[in-house]
Amino acid sequence: MKTETLAYLPGTDVAENYTGNFSELKIAIAGISISLFMMNLDTSIVSVGLPTMIKSLKTTFASAQWFVLAYLLVLTALITAAGRLGDIIGKKKLYLAGIVIFTVASLLCGISNSAALFILFRGLQGLGAALILALSMAIATELTPKKMLGKTMGVLSTITALGIAGGPTIGGILLSTFGWQSMFLVNIPFGIVAYGLGYKYINSPTIKKRMPIDKVGIILLAATLSSYCFGMTMIEKSYFGNPIVLTLLAVTIIGLVVFIRFEKRIAHPLINVAIFKNRLISKNLFTTVLVYTVIITTVILPPFYLLKAANYSLVQVGLIMSFGPLLTVALSIYAGKIADGYGAKNVMFCAVITIAIGCFCMSTITPADNIVGYLWRIGIIALGLNFFKTPNNTVVMEIAPADQRGLLSGFLSLSRILGQITGTTVMGVIFAVLSGVSGTSKIGSSPQAITYGFHVVFLINAFIASFAALLIYPKFLKQNA
Incomplete structure (x- = not known):
């Protein structure tokens, strides 16, 4: 067994106190990986069981949408506050609390006998997920030597992709074999193992002096993010003309202004807004929003094109759709090594350019192209995403x-979520109107119309990704960091 002590860690607060070895570091990262796998598996697994759950819980499709929304709203509203509270109270303590909350909430979801209770417990899951997602990378950063940080982030990216990619398949097996409850009860052994490894092997520094918690800031930020999330979700059905949507988006803007002004005036803010004066940080976070606005469309739109325009079967579409995530899983570990070797900024810039090229190529696809024609295009985009995620982190x-x-x-994490919400709604609306899927288009949802809408969305994606690449051009970042 290798027992070399870690000589250098990012941040002297950990380097001075850490007495573990590389074997213990690997176990600690394995524990974090299990918690991330559990959380991402659960995020993607729910959609498979919705039809069955609607029937079992004797509810409607409208109510069932809250099975997803309750989780998403709580996660979005609290993830930033969760990260900051970890800095104040202690990352390990809140991270382990997140695992306990998520695991217990999974048990409660699995034994729920009504839609109302299930929605309540899904919200509780969102709280646990916020703590896990917000603090996992921060803890991994504290534990990992700087020269190995890219590799560690590559491992965590791989596990995240595995959880997302495996959700539909594992969900389908559990659903058909043991019932929908098993899709949540399966989290219990994962949670127990993740908690045990984290408790024993995560060595997070003790908070010597606790600062006051900015409760008002937490409430303001949660309300602002909830307004944005809820407003954008409603756009999918009613578009931008709905007064409620416009009101919620206005509340979002007002809430953001009030929050920033409040944070500048208090002694111990939830968020020190001065940190965003660092252009490297602010541009990378904004770029993350843009990239995931683009990437989410590769998940939500291809099934429409492949089924209704290219006329593939459901089985074929399922297999085709698994190609991108599987490619990401296969290459994620190499992304960390390459980022360590060639510089994270350089790799990240090339990755976003690759995404832009892939989106432009996707905007030229036609039903006459065979499966290979789709796979090589989505493969370029997946390749770019793989080499963006790890260096960006x-x-x-x-x-x-x-x-x-x-x-x-x-x-x-919040940047990724906001990008996914924005891409799902805005790009979804553009596609729905242009393709006729919304039912409002005079041309109807013919294969030609669906192909046209698909082309326009991915052409827009190519421009968005190109703009994102300009924001993180390495020389520009070096000059302005």
Whole structure:
């Protein structure tokens, strides 16, 4: 067994106190990986069981949407606050609390006998997920030597992709074999193992002096993010003309202004907004939003094109759709090594350019192209995403101040979520109107119309990704960091 002591860790607060070895580090990262796998598996597994759950819980499709929304709203509203509270109270303590909350909530979801109770417990799961997602990368950063940080982030990215990719398949097996309850009860052994490994092997620094908790800031930020999330979700059905949507988006803007002004005036803010004066941090977070606005469309739109325009079967579409996530899983570990070797900024810039090229190629696809024609296009996009995620995490976490790592870890996760919400709604609306899927288009949802809508969305994606690449051009970042 290798017992070499870690000589250097990012942040002297950990380096001075850490007495473990590389074997213990690997076990600690394995524990974090299990918690991330559990959380991401659960995020993607629910959609498979919705039809069965609607029937079992004797509810409607409208109510069942809250099975997903309750989780998403709580996660979005609290993830940034969770990261900052970890900096104040202690990352290990809140991270382990997140595992307990998520695991117990999974048990309660699995034994729920009504839609109302299930929605309540899904919200509780969202709270646990916020704590896990916000603090996992921050803890991994504290434990990992700087020269190995890219590799560690690559491992965590691989596990995240595995959880997302495996959700539909594992969900289908559990659903058909043991019933929908098993899709939540399966989290219990994962949670127990993740908690045990985290409790024993995560060595997070003790908070010597606790600062006051900005309760008002937490409430303001949660309300602002909830307004945005709920407003954007409603756009999918009613578009931008709905007064409620416009009101919620206005509340979001007002809430953000009020929150920033409040945070600038108090002695111990939830978020020190001065941190965003660092252009490297602010541009990377904004780029993350843009990239995931693009990437989510590769999940929600291809089934429409492949089924209704290219006329593939459901089985074929399922297999085709698994190609991108599987490619990401296969290459994630190499992304960390390459980022360590060639510089995270350079790799990240090339990755976003690759995504832009892949989106442009996707905007030229036609039903006459065979499966290979789709796979090589989505493969380019998946390749770009793979080499964006790990370096992006590495760049932000590497420069994060020791007392702000939880906050920035939370912001990275929030950026991805906001991008996914924005892409799902805005790009979804554009596609629905242009393709006729919405039912409002005079041309109807013919194969030609669906192909046209698909082309326009991915052409827009190519421009968005190109703009994102300009934001993180390495020389520009070096000059303005």
